[in-house]
Amino acid sequence: MSLSEFDLIARLREGVVSAVHDSAIIEGIGDDAAVVRVREGHDLVVAVDTLVEGRHFFAGTDPASIAHKALAVNLSDLAAMGAVPRWATLSLTLPNADAGWLDDFIAGWLPLAQQHGVALIGGDTTAGPLSVSVQLMGEVLVGKQVSRHGANVGDSIWVTGTLGDAALALHLLNADKAVPTALAEALHRPRPPVGFGRQLPTLASAAIDVSDGLAADLGHICHASGVGASIYMESLPRSADFNHQVPDDWARLALGGDDYQLCFCTGLDDTAVLQLAESTDVSVTRIGDVVDGSGVQCILSDGSIASIEDTGFDHFNRKQS
Protein backbone atom coordinates (compact mmCIF):
# COMPACT_ATOMS: atom_id res chain seq x y z
CA MET A 1 0.00 0.00 0.00
CA SER A 2 1.37 3.39 -0.93
CA LEU A 3 0.82 6.29 1.47
CA SER A 4 0.98 10.08 1.38
CA GLU A 5 3.45 11.89 3.62
CA PHE A 6 0.61 12.76 6.01
CA ASP A 7 -0.46 9.12 6.10
CA LEU A 8 3.11 8.03 6.77
CA ILE A 9 3.46 10.42 9.70
CA ALA A 10 0.05 9.45 11.03
CA ARG A 11 0.93 5.77 10.85
CA LEU A 12 4.25 6.38 12.55
CA ARG A 13 2.50 8.42 15.19
CA GLU A 14 -0.12 5.78 15.89
CA GLY A 15 2.48 3.05 15.87
CA VAL A 16 4.87 4.57 18.34
CA VAL A 17 3.33 7.36 20.38
CA SER A 18 1.46 5.22 22.86
CA ALA A 19 4.45 2.94 23.29
CA VAL A 20 6.42 5.17 25.65
CA HIS A 21 4.61 7.31 28.18
CA ASP A 22 6.50 10.45 29.15
CA SER A 23 4.90 13.29 31.08
CA ALA A 24 7.77 15.58 30.04
CA ILE A 25 6.36 15.71 26.50
CA ILE A 26 4.31 18.89 26.29
CA GLU A 27 3.67 18.65 22.54
CA GLY A 28 4.58 15.49 20.65
CA ILE A 29 4.30 14.55 16.98
CA GLY A 30 1.74 16.58 15.06
CA ASP A 31 2.59 20.25 15.45
CA ASP A 32 5.24 22.44 13.80
CA ALA A 33 7.71 21.34 16.44
CA ALA A 34 7.76 19.22 19.59
CA VAL A 35 7.98 20.70 23.07
CA VAL A 36 9.61 18.80 25.94
CA ARG A 37 10.70 19.67 29.46
CA VAL A 38 14.27 18.97 30.53
CA ARG A 39 14.40 18.08 34.23
CA GLU A 40 15.71 20.70 36.60
CA GLY A 41 19.37 20.27 37.37
CA HIS A 42 19.99 18.50 34.08
CA ASP A 43 21.62 19.47 30.82
CA LEU A 44 20.39 18.38 27.41
CA VAL A 45 22.57 15.92 25.47
CA VAL A 46 22.07 15.68 21.70
CA ALA A 47 23.41 13.18 19.16
CA VAL A 48 22.59 12.72 15.48
CA ASP A 49 23.50 9.90 13.13
CA THR A 50 22.32 9.04 9.65
CA LEU A 51 22.29 5.62 8.03
CA VAL A 52 22.33 5.54 4.22
CA GLU A 53 21.55 2.48 2.11
CA GLY A 54 24.62 1.11 0.36
CA ARG A 55 26.86 2.80 2.88
CA HIS A 56 25.73 1.79 6.35
CA PHE A 57 23.51 -1.11 5.41
CA PHE A 58 23.05 -3.36 2.40
CA ALA A 59 20.22 -2.73 -0.04
CA GLY A 60 17.40 -5.06 0.94
CA THR A 61 18.21 -5.07 4.67
CA ASP A 62 15.02 -5.70 6.61
CA PRO A 63 13.41 -2.44 7.81
CA ALA A 64 13.27 -3.67 11.41
CA SER A 65 17.05 -4.02 11.52
CA ILE A 66 17.52 -0.59 9.95
CA ALA A 67 15.24 0.99 12.56
CA HIS A 68 16.93 -0.84 15.42
CA LYS A 69 20.39 0.16 14.25
CA ALA A 70 19.47 3.79 13.54
CA LEU A 71 18.33 4.12 17.14
CA ALA A 72 21.13 1.98 18.57
CA VAL A 73 23.98 4.01 17.09
CA ASN A 74 22.57 7.11 18.74
CA LEU A 75 21.94 5.32 22.04
CA SER A 76 25.61 4.40 21.88
CA ASP A 77 26.61 8.07 21.53
CA LEU A 78 24.49 9.12 24.48
CA ALA A 79 25.77 6.25 26.60
CA ALA A 80 29.31 7.45 25.93
CA MET A 81 28.39 10.86 27.38
CA GLY A 82 26.95 9.27 30.52
CA ALA A 83 23.48 10.47 29.55
CA VAL A 84 19.99 9.05 30.01
CA PRO A 85 18.22 8.86 26.61
CA ARG A 86 14.76 10.48 26.50
CA TRP A 87 13.46 11.72 23.14
CA ALA A 88 14.11 11.06 19.46
CA THR A 89 13.24 12.68 16.17
CA LEU A 90 13.32 10.71 12.95
CA SER A 91 13.86 11.86 9.39
CA LEU A 92 12.94 9.11 6.93
CA THR A 93 13.76 9.34 3.25
CA LEU A 94 12.02 6.52 1.38
CA PRO A 95 11.97 5.57 -2.32
CA ASN A 96 8.35 4.43 -1.89
CA ALA A 97 5.80 5.31 0.76
CA ASP A 98 5.18 1.67 1.49
CA ALA A 99 2.92 0.89 4.45
CA GLY A 100 4.35 -2.59 4.98
CA TRP A 101 7.90 -1.26 5.03
CA LEU A 102 6.93 1.34 7.59
CA ASP A 103 5.16 -1.19 9.80
CA ASP A 104 8.26 -3.38 9.79
CA PHE A 105 10.38 -0.33 10.56
CA ILE A 106 8.17 0.51 13.54
CA ALA A 107 8.33 -3.10 14.71
CA GLY A 108 12.13 -2.84 14.80
CA TRP A 109 12.14 0.57 16.46
CA LEU A 110 9.69 -0.08 19.28
CA PRO A 111 11.32 -2.79 21.38
CA LEU A 112 14.61 -0.91 21.67
CA ALA A 113 12.85 2.41 22.24
CA GLN A 114 10.65 0.91 24.95
CA GLN A 115 13.56 -0.84 26.59
CA HIS A 116 15.32 2.49 27.04
CA GLY A 117 12.26 4.72 27.50
CA VAL A 118 12.87 6.72 24.32
CA ALA A 119 9.81 8.57 23.00
CA LEU A 120 9.55 9.61 19.37
CA ILE A 121 8.54 13.28 19.45
CA GLY A 122 8.89 14.42 15.85
CA GLY A 123 10.04 13.66 12.37
CA ASP A 124 9.53 14.09 8.71
CA THR A 125 9.27 11.83 5.70
CA THR A 126 10.50 12.54 2.20
CA ALA A 127 10.59 10.72 -1.10
CA GLY A 128 14.15 9.90 -2.15
CA PRO A 129 16.99 7.38 -1.86
CA LEU A 130 16.61 5.34 1.34
CA SER A 131 18.18 7.07 4.32
CA VAL A 132 17.34 7.25 8.02
CA SER A 133 18.47 10.10 10.23
CA VAL A 134 17.83 9.91 13.95
CA GLN A 135 18.49 12.61 16.46
CA LEU A 136 18.47 11.47 20.04
CA MET A 137 18.16 13.75 23.03
CA GLY A 138 18.86 12.83 26.62
CA GLU A 139 19.72 14.28 29.98
CA VAL A 140 22.74 14.36 32.22
CA LEU A 141 23.13 15.94 35.66
CA VAL A 142 24.57 19.43 35.26
CA GLY A 143 28.35 19.21 34.95
CA LYS A 144 28.40 15.39 34.97
CA GLN A 145 28.72 14.68 31.24
CA VAL A 146 31.63 12.44 30.27
CA SER A 147 33.64 13.85 27.40
CA ARG A 148 36.68 12.73 25.43
CA HIS A 149 39.05 15.23 26.92
CA GLY A 150 39.35 14.18 30.57
CA ALA A 151 41.75 11.21 30.46
CA ASN A 152 44.72 11.41 32.85
CA VAL A 153 48.09 9.71 32.69
CA GLY A 154 47.89 6.68 34.96
CA ASP A 155 44.20 5.97 34.28
CA SER A 156 43.33 2.45 33.24
CA ILE A 157 41.52 1.90 29.90
CA TRP A 158 38.51 -0.39 29.57
CA VAL A 159 36.00 -1.55 27.00
CA THR A 160 32.55 -3.06 27.41
CA GLY A 161 31.41 -6.27 25.71
CA THR A 162 33.44 -7.80 22.90
CA LEU A 163 35.13 -6.23 19.87
CA GLY A 164 35.37 -7.14 16.21
CA ASP A 165 32.12 -9.11 15.92
CA ALA A 166 30.35 -6.72 13.55
CA ALA A 167 33.50 -6.26 11.46
CA LEU A 168 33.90 -10.01 11.18
CA ALA A 169 30.23 -10.43 10.22
CA LEU A 170 30.64 -7.84 7.48
CA HIS A 171 33.80 -9.56 6.25
CA LEU A 172 32.01 -12.92 6.05
CA LEU A 173 29.01 -11.37 4.27
CA ASN A 174 31.23 -9.67 1.72
CA ALA A 175 32.99 -13.01 1.14
CA ASP A 176 29.63 -14.78 0.72
CA LYS A 177 30.33 -16.97 3.72
CA ALA A 178 27.89 -18.12 6.41
CA VAL A 179 27.61 -15.71 9.32
CA PRO A 180 27.04 -17.15 12.82
CA THR A 181 23.87 -15.74 14.39
CA ALA A 182 25.58 -13.89 17.21
CA LEU A 183 27.90 -12.11 14.77
CA ALA A 184 25.00 -11.17 12.48
CA GLU A 185 23.17 -9.77 15.51
CA ALA A 186 26.23 -7.69 16.41
CA LEU A 187 26.21 -6.18 12.93
CA HIS A 188 22.48 -5.69 12.39
CA ARG A 189 21.11 -5.35 15.92
CA PRO A 190 23.81 -3.82 18.09
CA ARG A 191 22.87 -3.40 21.76
CA PRO A 192 24.91 -0.57 23.21
CA PRO A 193 25.39 -0.71 26.99
CA VAL A 194 23.01 2.14 27.80
CA GLY A 195 22.57 1.18 31.45
CA PHE A 196 26.31 1.04 31.99
CA GLY A 197 26.66 4.39 30.22
CA ARG A 198 24.51 5.98 32.92
CA GLN A 199 27.15 4.88 35.46
CA LEU A 200 30.02 6.53 33.59
CA PRO A 201 29.73 9.91 35.37
CA THR A 202 30.58 8.20 38.66
CA LEU A 203 33.58 6.39 37.30
CA ALA A 204 35.06 7.60 34.01
CA SER A 205 37.49 10.44 33.35
CA ALA A 206 36.83 10.15 29.60
CA ALA A 207 34.76 7.93 27.33
CA ILE A 208 33.85 7.35 23.70
CA ASP A 209 31.69 4.88 21.87
CA VAL A 210 33.58 2.43 19.68
CA SER A 211 32.04 2.90 16.24
CA ASP A 212 35.02 3.52 13.96
CA GLY A 213 37.21 0.87 15.55
CA LEU A 214 38.90 0.85 18.96
CA ALA A 215 42.22 2.28 17.78
CA ALA A 216 40.61 5.22 15.96
CA ASP A 217 38.18 6.01 18.76
CA LEU A 218 40.68 5.65 21.58
CA GLY A 219 42.90 7.85 19.42
CA HIS A 220 40.25 10.56 19.68
CA ILE A 221 40.38 10.37 23.47
CA CYS A 222 44.19 10.61 23.36
CA HIS A 223 44.08 13.59 21.02
CA ALA A 224 41.40 15.42 23.01
CA SER A 225 43.05 14.68 26.36
CA GLY A 226 46.65 15.30 25.29
CA VAL A 227 47.79 11.84 26.35
CA GLY A 228 48.88 8.53 24.85
CA ALA A 229 47.48 5.03 25.30
CA SER A 230 49.06 1.60 25.55
CA ILE A 231 46.78 -1.30 24.81
CA TYR A 232 47.58 -4.96 25.36
CA MET A 233 46.47 -6.74 22.24
CA GLU A 234 46.06 -10.08 24.03
CA SER A 235 43.60 -8.53 26.45
CA LEU A 236 41.13 -7.31 23.81
CA PRO A 237 37.80 -9.03 24.54
CA ARG A 238 36.64 -11.50 21.91
CA SER A 239 33.41 -13.43 21.54
CA ALA A 240 33.33 -17.22 21.28
CA ASP A 241 32.40 -16.94 17.59
CA PHE A 242 35.26 -14.56 16.91
CA ASN A 243 37.70 -16.89 18.67
CA HIS A 244 36.40 -19.82 16.72
CA GLN A 245 36.66 -18.11 13.33
CA VAL A 246 39.75 -15.90 13.50
CA PRO A 247 41.48 -16.38 16.88
CA ASP A 248 44.61 -14.45 15.97
CA ASP A 249 43.09 -11.53 14.13
CA TRP A 250 44.18 -8.87 16.67
CA ALA A 251 44.07 -6.20 14.04
CA ARG A 252 40.40 -6.77 13.32
CA LEU A 253 39.66 -6.41 17.02
CA ALA A 254 41.52 -3.14 17.24
CA LEU A 255 40.51 -1.62 13.89
CA GLY A 256 37.13 -3.13 13.01
CA GLY A 257 34.17 -0.78 13.24
CA ASP A 258 30.50 -0.90 14.19
CA ASP A 259 31.16 -2.27 17.69
CA TYR A 260 28.92 0.19 19.58
CA GLN A 261 30.66 -0.67 22.80
CA LEU A 262 32.09 1.89 25.21
CA CYS A 263 35.76 2.62 25.71
CA PHE A 264 36.50 4.56 28.90
CA CYS A 265 39.35 5.70 31.09
CA THR A 266 39.20 5.71 34.87
CA GLY A 267 41.30 6.51 37.91
CA LEU A 268 39.32 4.06 40.07
CA ASP A 269 40.79 0.72 41.00
CA ASP A 270 39.77 -2.37 39.05
CA THR A 271 37.49 -3.77 41.75
CA ALA A 272 35.32 -0.67 41.79
CA VAL A 273 34.94 -0.75 38.02
CA LEU A 274 34.08 -4.45 37.98
CA GLN A 275 31.47 -4.00 40.71
CA LEU A 276 29.74 -1.19 38.83
CA ALA A 277 29.73 -3.26 35.65
CA GLU A 278 28.28 -6.24 37.48
CA SER A 279 25.35 -4.14 38.68
CA THR A 280 24.39 -3.45 35.05
CA ASP A 281 24.95 -6.92 33.55
CA VAL A 282 27.63 -5.63 31.21
CA SER A 283 31.03 -7.24 30.91
CA VAL A 284 34.02 -4.92 31.02
CA THR A 285 37.66 -5.64 30.27
CA ARG A 286 40.73 -3.67 31.21
CA ILE A 287 42.73 -3.36 28.00
CA GLY A 288 45.48 -0.86 28.75
CA ASP A 289 46.73 2.31 30.37
CA VAL A 290 46.83 6.01 29.70
CA VAL A 291 50.45 7.08 29.30
CA ASP A 292 52.51 10.17 28.58
CA GLY A 293 52.84 11.03 24.92
CA SER A 294 50.33 10.81 22.09
CA GLY A 295 48.55 8.21 20.02
CA VAL A 296 47.75 4.57 20.60
CA GLN A 297 50.52 1.99 20.87
CA CYS A 298 49.96 -1.73 20.88
CA ILE A 299 51.78 -4.08 23.21
CA LEU A 300 52.03 -7.45 21.50
CA SER A 301 52.10 -10.82 23.24
CA ASP A 302 55.90 -10.98 23.17
CA GLY A 303 56.10 -7.59 24.89
CA SER A 304 57.18 -5.74 21.77
CA ILE A 305 55.55 -2.44 20.91
CA ALA A 306 54.00 -1.58 17.57
CA SER A 307 52.03 1.37 16.33
CA ILE A 308 48.61 0.29 15.17
CA GLU A 309 49.63 0.98 11.57
CA ASP A 310 52.44 -1.58 11.86
CA THR A 311 50.16 -4.51 12.57
CA GLY A 312 49.99 -5.08 8.82
CA PHE A 313 46.22 -4.92 8.85
CA ASP A 314 44.57 -3.63 5.72
CA HIS A 315 41.87 -1.15 6.69
CA PHE A 316 38.40 -2.46 6.07
CA ASN A 317 36.30 -1.15 3.34
CA ARG A 318 33.20 -0.86 5.46
CA LYS A 319 30.92 0.26 2.66
CA GLN A 320 27.91 -2.06 2.51
CA SER A 321 26.61 -2.25 -1.00
Next chain:
Amino acid sequence: MSLSEFDLIARLREGVVSAVHDSAIIEGIGDDAAVVRVREGHDLVVAVDTLVEGRHFFAGTDPASIAHKALAVNLSDLAAMGAVPRWATLSLTLPNADAGWLDDFIAGWLPLAQQHGVALIGGDTTAGPLSVSVQLMGEVLVGKQVSRHGANVGDSIWVTGTLGDAALALHLLNADKAVPTALAEALHRPRPPVGFGRQLPTLASAAIDVSDGLAADLGHICHASGVGASIYMESLPRSADFNHQVPDDWARLALGGDDYQLCFCTGLDDTAVLQLAESTDVSVTRIGDVVDGSGVQCILSDGSIASIEDTGFDHFNRKQS
Protein backbone atom coordinates in the same frame (compact mmCIF):
# COMPACT_ATOMS: atom_id res chain seq x y z
CA MET B 1 39.57 18.98 -3.06
CA SER B 2 38.13 15.77 -1.66
CA LEU B 3 37.97 15.38 2.11
CA SER B 4 37.55 12.55 4.59
CA GLU B 5 34.57 12.58 6.95
CA PHE B 6 36.81 13.80 9.77
CA ASP B 7 38.12 16.58 7.55
CA LEU B 8 34.58 17.57 6.58
CA ILE B 9 33.47 17.80 10.20
CA ALA B 10 36.62 19.68 11.15
CA ARG B 11 36.09 22.15 8.33
CA LEU B 12 32.45 22.62 9.29
CA ARG B 13 33.48 23.10 12.89
CA GLU B 14 36.13 25.69 12.08
CA GLY B 15 33.79 27.46 9.70
CA VAL B 16 30.85 27.86 12.01
CA VAL B 17 31.74 27.33 15.65
CA SER B 18 33.26 30.73 16.30
CA ALA B 19 30.41 32.44 14.45
CA VAL B 20 27.84 32.28 17.22
CA HIS B 21 28.94 32.61 20.82
CA ASP B 22 26.66 30.85 23.28
CA SER B 23 27.60 30.23 26.90
CA ALA B 24 24.82 27.64 27.16
CA ILE B 25 26.89 25.24 25.04
CA ILE B 26 28.69 22.95 27.49
CA GLU B 27 30.07 20.62 24.82
CA GLY B 28 29.80 21.54 21.13
CA ILE B 29 30.87 19.74 17.97
CA GLY B 30 33.60 17.16 18.51
CA ASP B 31 32.40 14.69 21.12
CA ASP B 32 29.97 11.77 20.94
CA ALA B 33 27.11 14.18 21.56
CA ALA B 34 26.59 17.84 22.32
CA VAL B 35 25.59 19.15 25.74
CA VAL B 36 23.57 22.35 26.12
CA ARG B 37 21.75 24.04 28.98
CA VAL B 38 18.10 25.00 28.54
CA ARG B 39 17.32 28.17 30.51
CA GLU B 40 15.38 27.78 33.72
CA GLY B 41 11.68 28.34 33.25
CA HIS B 42 11.86 27.32 29.60
CA ASP B 43 10.83 24.26 27.66
CA LEU B 44 12.78 22.81 24.76
CA VAL B 45 11.23 23.10 21.28
CA VAL B 46 12.48 20.73 18.57
CA ALA B 47 11.86 20.71 14.80
CA VAL B 48 13.42 18.58 12.08
CA ASP B 49 13.24 18.96 8.31
CA THR B 50 15.13 17.29 5.52
CA LEU B 51 15.75 18.67 2.03
CA VAL B 52 16.47 16.13 -0.70
CA GLU B 53 17.90 16.96 -4.13
CA GLY B 54 15.35 16.54 -6.89
CA ARG B 55 12.53 16.84 -4.41
CA HIS B 56 13.03 20.05 -2.45
CA PHE B 57 15.61 21.69 -4.66
CA PHE B 58 16.83 21.29 -8.22
CA ALA B 59 20.02 19.38 -8.95
CA GLY B 60 22.77 21.96 -9.30
CA THR B 61 21.25 24.45 -6.83
CA ASP B 62 24.04 26.49 -5.28
CA PRO B 63 25.11 25.06 -1.89
CA ALA B 64 24.64 28.43 -0.18
CA SER B 65 20.95 28.46 -1.06
CA ILE B 66 20.53 24.86 0.08
CA ALA B 67 22.11 25.69 3.44
CA HIS B 68 20.04 28.83 3.85
CA LYS B 69 16.82 27.04 3.04
CA ALA B 70 17.57 23.98 5.21
CA LEU B 71 17.96 26.29 8.19
CA ALA B 72 15.10 28.62 7.17
CA VAL B 73 12.44 25.90 6.97
CA ASN B 74 13.26 24.89 10.53
CA LEU B 75 13.36 28.49 11.75
CA SER B 76 9.88 28.76 10.28
CA ASP B 77 8.68 25.78 12.34
CA LEU B 78 10.10 27.20 15.55
CA ALA B 79 8.65 30.63 14.82
CA ALA B 80 5.22 29.03 14.49
CA MET B 81 5.56 27.61 18.01
CA GLY B 82 6.48 31.03 19.42
CA ALA B 83 9.97 29.76 20.24
CA VAL B 84 13.40 31.38 20.28
CA PRO B 85 15.81 29.34 18.13
CA ARG B 86 19.09 28.36 19.83
CA TRP B 87 20.92 25.28 18.56
CA ALA B 88 21.06 23.19 15.41
CA THR B 89 22.43 19.83 14.37
CA LEU B 90 23.15 19.04 10.75
CA SER B 91 23.22 15.74 8.92
CA LEU B 92 24.82 16.12 5.50
CA THR B 93 24.73 13.36 2.91
CA LEU B 94 27.03 14.28 0.01
CA PRO B 95 27.88 12.44 -3.22
CA ASN B 96 31.41 13.85 -3.00
CA ALA B 97 33.31 15.21 -0.04
CA ASP B 98 34.09 18.41 -1.90
CA ALA B 99 35.78 21.17 0.10
CA GLY B 100 34.53 23.94 -2.19
CA TRP B 101 30.95 22.74 -1.96
CA LEU B 102 31.20 22.68 1.83
CA ASP B 103 32.69 26.16 1.99
CA ASP B 104 29.83 27.50 -0.12
CA PHE B 105 27.37 25.66 2.10
CA ILE B 106 28.88 27.26 5.20
CA ALA B 107 28.77 30.66 3.51
CA GLY B 108 25.03 30.24 3.01
CA TRP B 109 24.42 28.90 6.50
CA LEU B 110 26.31 31.48 8.51
CA PRO B 111 24.51 34.76 7.83
CA LEU B 112 21.09 33.34 8.67
CA ALA B 113 22.45 31.46 11.70
CA GLN B 114 24.18 34.56 12.99
CA GLN B 115 21.14 36.74 12.39
CA HIS B 116 19.07 34.49 14.62
CA GLY B 117 21.78 33.42 17.07
CA VAL B 118 21.66 29.75 16.09
CA ALA B 119 24.76 27.75 17.04
CA LEU B 120 25.66 24.52 15.24
CA ILE B 121 26.35 22.01 18.01
CA GLY B 122 26.62 18.71 16.17
CA GLY B 123 26.23 16.78 13.00
CA ASP B 124 27.42 14.00 10.83
CA THR B 125 28.43 13.60 7.21
CA THR B 126 27.87 10.59 5.00
CA ALA B 127 28.57 9.66 1.41
CA GLY B 128 25.36 9.24 -0.59
CA PRO B 129 22.73 11.05 -2.66
CA LEU B 130 22.62 14.76 -1.73
CA SER B 131 20.39 15.40 1.24
CA VAL B 132 20.46 17.87 4.12
CA SER B 133 18.69 17.22 7.41
CA VAL B 134 18.60 19.96 10.02
CA GLN B 135 17.25 19.67 13.50
CA LEU B 136 16.66 22.94 15.24
CA MET B 137 16.18 23.34 18.96
CA GLY B 138 14.88 26.41 20.71
CA GLU B 139 13.26 27.59 23.89
CA VAL B 140 9.86 28.83 24.91
CA LEU B 141 8.71 30.00 28.34
CA VAL B 142 7.06 27.09 30.16
CA GLY B 143 3.45 26.76 29.05
CA LYS B 144 3.73 29.51 26.44
CA GLN B 145 4.20 27.45 23.27
CA VAL B 146 1.71 28.20 20.49
CA SER B 147 0.21 25.05 19.04
CA ARG B 148 -2.29 24.30 16.29
CA HIS B 149 -5.09 23.31 18.61
CA GLY B 150 -6.03 26.53 20.37
CA ALA B 151 -8.12 28.42 17.78
CA ASN B 152 -11.51 29.68 19.02
CA VAL B 153 -14.65 30.53 17.07
CA GLY B 154 -14.65 34.30 16.64
CA ASP B 155 -10.85 34.63 16.40
CA SER B 156 -9.51 36.54 13.44
CA ILE B 157 -7.05 34.81 11.07
CA TRP B 158 -3.85 36.47 9.87
CA VAL B 159 -0.80 35.77 7.76
CA THR B 160 2.62 37.40 7.70
CA GLY B 161 4.31 38.67 4.53
CA THR B 162 3.00 37.70 1.11
CA LEU B 163 1.84 34.37 -0.28
CA GLY B 164 2.38 32.51 -3.53
CA ASP B 165 5.77 33.98 -4.43
CA ALA B 166 7.77 30.77 -4.11
CA ALA B 167 5.08 28.75 -5.88
CA LEU B 168 5.05 31.25 -8.74
CA ALA B 169 8.85 31.19 -8.97
CA LEU B 170 8.78 27.40 -9.20
CA HIS B 171 6.08 27.56 -11.86
CA LEU B 172 8.14 30.01 -13.94
CA LEU B 173 11.29 27.90 -13.53
CA ASN B 174 9.49 24.75 -14.61
CA ALA B 175 8.16 26.63 -17.64
CA ASP B 176 11.67 27.88 -18.49
CA LYS B 177 10.58 31.47 -18.03
CA ALA B 178 12.51 34.32 -16.44
CA VAL B 179 12.03 34.60 -12.68
CA PRO B 180 12.01 38.08 -11.11
CA THR B 181 14.68 38.38 -8.42
CA ALA B 182 12.29 38.82 -5.51
CA LEU B 183 10.37 35.69 -6.47
CA ALA B 184 13.57 33.67 -6.86
CA GLU B 185 14.65 34.88 -3.41
CA ALA B 186 11.33 33.75 -1.96
CA LEU B 187 11.90 30.26 -3.36
CA HIS B 188 15.61 29.84 -2.67
CA ARG B 189 16.23 32.09 0.32
CA PRO B 190 13.04 32.28 2.34
CA ARG B 191 13.22 34.54 5.39
CA PRO B 192 10.71 33.34 7.96
CA PRO B 193 9.49 35.98 10.42
CA VAL B 194 11.45 34.66 13.40
CA GLY B 195 11.23 37.88 15.40
CA PHE B 196 7.48 38.06 14.95
CA GLY B 197 7.22 34.40 15.93
CA ARG B 198 8.67 35.25 19.33
CA GLN B 199 5.68 37.57 19.84
CA LEU B 200 3.12 34.87 19.10
CA PRO B 201 2.77 33.67 22.72
CA THR B 202 1.44 37.10 23.70
CA LEU B 203 -1.10 37.24 20.90
CA ALA B 204 -1.99 34.00 19.13
CA SER B 205 -4.45 31.29 20.13
CA ALA B 206 -3.06 28.99 17.42
CA ALA B 207 -0.40 29.22 14.72
CA ILE B 208 1.24 27.22 11.95
CA ASP B 209 3.91 27.93 9.41
CA VAL B 210 2.69 28.07 5.82
CA SER B 211 4.84 25.50 4.05
CA ASP B 212 2.34 23.25 2.27
CA GLY B 213 0.09 26.10 1.14
CA LEU B 214 -2.24 28.30 3.18
CA ALA B 215 -5.36 26.19 2.68
CA ALA B 216 -3.67 22.96 3.72
CA ASP B 217 -1.91 24.49 6.70
CA LEU B 218 -4.89 26.48 7.94
CA GLY B 219 -6.82 23.24 7.49
CA HIS B 220 -4.47 21.64 10.04
CA ILE B 221 -5.35 24.37 12.56
CA CYS B 222 -9.06 23.80 11.91
CA HIS B 223 -8.73 20.06 12.32
CA ALA B 224 -6.64 20.30 15.49
CA SER B 225 -8.87 23.00 17.01
CA GLY B 226 -12.23 21.54 15.98
CA VAL B 227 -13.28 24.69 14.13
CA GLY B 228 -13.78 25.98 10.60
CA ALA B 229 -12.21 28.93 8.80
CA SER B 230 -13.54 31.47 6.32
CA ILE B 231 -10.94 33.25 4.26
CA TYR B 232 -11.53 36.24 1.99
CA MET B 233 -9.69 35.47 -1.21
CA GLU B 234 -9.37 39.15 -2.16
CA SER B 235 -7.56 39.87 1.09
CA LEU B 236 -4.74 37.37 0.56
CA PRO B 237 -1.48 39.37 0.56
CA ARG B 238 0.35 39.47 -2.76
CA SER B 239 3.75 40.86 -3.70
CA ALA B 240 4.19 43.43 -6.47
CA ASP B 241 5.80 40.78 -8.68
CA PHE B 242 2.94 38.39 -8.10
CA ASN B 243 0.41 41.08 -8.92
CA HIS B 244 2.30 41.96 -12.05
CA GLN B 245 2.56 38.39 -13.32
CA VAL B 246 -0.67 36.67 -12.28
CA PRO B 247 -2.98 39.20 -10.58
CA ASP B 248 -6.03 36.92 -10.51
CA ASP B 249 -4.38 33.66 -9.51
CA TRP B 250 -6.17 33.38 -6.15
CA ALA B 251 -5.76 29.65 -6.13
CA ARG B 252 -1.97 29.86 -6.29
CA LEU B 253 -2.02 32.20 -3.29
CA ALA B 254 -4.15 29.82 -1.28
CA LEU B 255 -2.61 26.51 -2.39
CA GLY B 256 0.97 27.25 -3.39
CA GLY B 257 3.63 25.97 -1.03
CA ASP B 258 7.04 26.96 0.28
CA ASP B 259 5.83 30.30 1.68
CA TYR B 260 7.44 29.99 5.14
CA GLN B 261 5.16 32.68 6.47
CA LEU B 262 3.09 32.36 9.63
CA CYS B 263 -0.65 31.88 9.76
CA PHE B 264 -2.15 32.59 13.18
CA CYS B 265 -5.47 33.05 14.94
CA THR B 266 -6.05 35.64 17.62
CA GLY B 267 -8.75 36.96 19.90
CA LEU B 268 -7.06 40.37 20.13
CA ASP B 269 -8.42 43.33 18.22
CA ASP B 270 -6.80 44.31 14.94
CA THR B 271 -5.00 47.36 16.30
CA ALA B 272 -3.13 45.30 18.89
CA VAL B 273 -2.01 42.81 16.25
CA LEU B 274 -0.86 45.53 13.88
CA GLN B 275 1.11 47.28 16.60
CA LEU B 276 2.95 44.11 17.55
CA ALA B 277 3.75 43.44 13.91
CA GLU B 278 5.05 46.95 13.43
CA SER B 279 7.51 46.49 16.30
CA THR B 280 9.10 43.58 14.41
CA ASP B 281 9.14 45.02 10.88
CA VAL B 282 6.87 42.28 9.58
CA SER B 283 3.73 42.96 7.58
CA VAL B 284 0.61 41.11 8.68
CA THR B 285 -2.75 40.84 6.93
CA ARG B 286 -6.08 39.82 8.33
CA ILE B 287 -7.44 37.23 5.90
CA GLY B 288 -10.47 35.73 7.59
CA ASP B 289 -12.26 34.43 10.65
CA VAL B 290 -12.52 31.27 12.70
CA VAL B 291 -16.07 29.95 12.42
CA ASP B 292 -18.16 27.05 13.62
CA GLY B 293 -17.84 23.91 11.57
CA SER B 294 -14.85 22.31 9.93
CA GLY B 295 -12.46 22.92 7.04
CA VAL B 296 -11.52 26.03 5.12
CA GLN B 297 -14.08 27.87 3.00
CA CYS B 298 -13.23 30.63 0.56
CA ILE B 299 -15.28 33.81 0.24
CA LEU B 300 -14.91 35.06 -3.32
CA SER B 301 -15.05 38.70 -4.40
CA ASP B 302 -18.76 38.44 -5.32
CA GLY B 303 -19.55 37.15 -1.84
CA SER B 304 -20.14 33.59 -2.98
CA ILE B 305 -18.65 30.74 -0.99
CA ALA B 306 -16.56 27.96 -2.45
CA SER B 307 -14.63 25.12 -0.91
CA ILE B 308 -10.97 25.37 -1.80
CA GLU B 309 -11.30 22.33 -4.05
CA ASP B 310 -13.91 24.17 -6.14
CA THR B 311 -11.58 26.97 -7.20
CA GLY B 312 -10.60 24.83 -10.16
CA PHE B 313 -6.98 25.03 -9.30
CA ASP B 314 -4.81 22.10 -10.29
CA HIS B 315 -2.54 21.14 -7.39
CA PHE B 316 1.06 21.93 -8.05
CA ASN B 317 3.55 19.28 -8.71
CA ARG B 318 6.12 20.75 -6.38
CA LYS B 319 8.80 18.21 -7.13
CA GLN B 320 11.96 20.02 -8.18
CA SER B 321 13.98 17.85 -10.51
